[in-house]
Amino acid sequence: MLTSIITANTPRDINYTNKIDNKEVMRPMTDPEIRGIISDGIIAGTDSTANTIxxxxxxxxxxxxxxxKMLNEIDRIFQDDKTRxxxxxxxxxLKRLSMAN
Structure with a gap:
């Protein structure tokens, strides 16, 4: 994914074309734009996990x-060895675990 972002709109991009007159559209992404996209991906992933928990x-x-019921199930599966x-x-x-997914 990172390679695709960095090479977008450059001659290394498989979709690159010189035939578009608007050079502003075809410029490579700046470092702040790349950082922003990567940050969005990381935050989106952690935010949904945090919301689920x-x-x-x-x-x-x-x-x-x-x-x-959930704790009883955990006790039944792990019995006295909760560190294994x-x-x-x-x-x-753990049937109740699958219900939480």
Whole structure:
């Protein structure tokens, strides 16, 4: 993606053409424009993740019965060893986890 942004409207761009009369349209992007696009991508990704986590925490706070079921499921899967690494099998067995996706 970064290469596509940097090479846009330059002879290295696969869509580049010299036939457009408006040179302002065909100019390469400036460094601040490239930084802005990359920042937007990073912020958009983290913002949606933060919103999802906030919603899940809010939901669990308002529905303690659901929270209790979720915690019981975690206890059932991990039993007394809550420090072991999570396996793919654990993820498949955590049914309430898939409900949060």
């Amino acid at each position: 906030s919603f899940i925490v809010y939901y669990l706070a308002h529905y303690p019965d659901v929270k209790k 690494p999570i396996t793919e099998n654990d993820i498949h067995n």
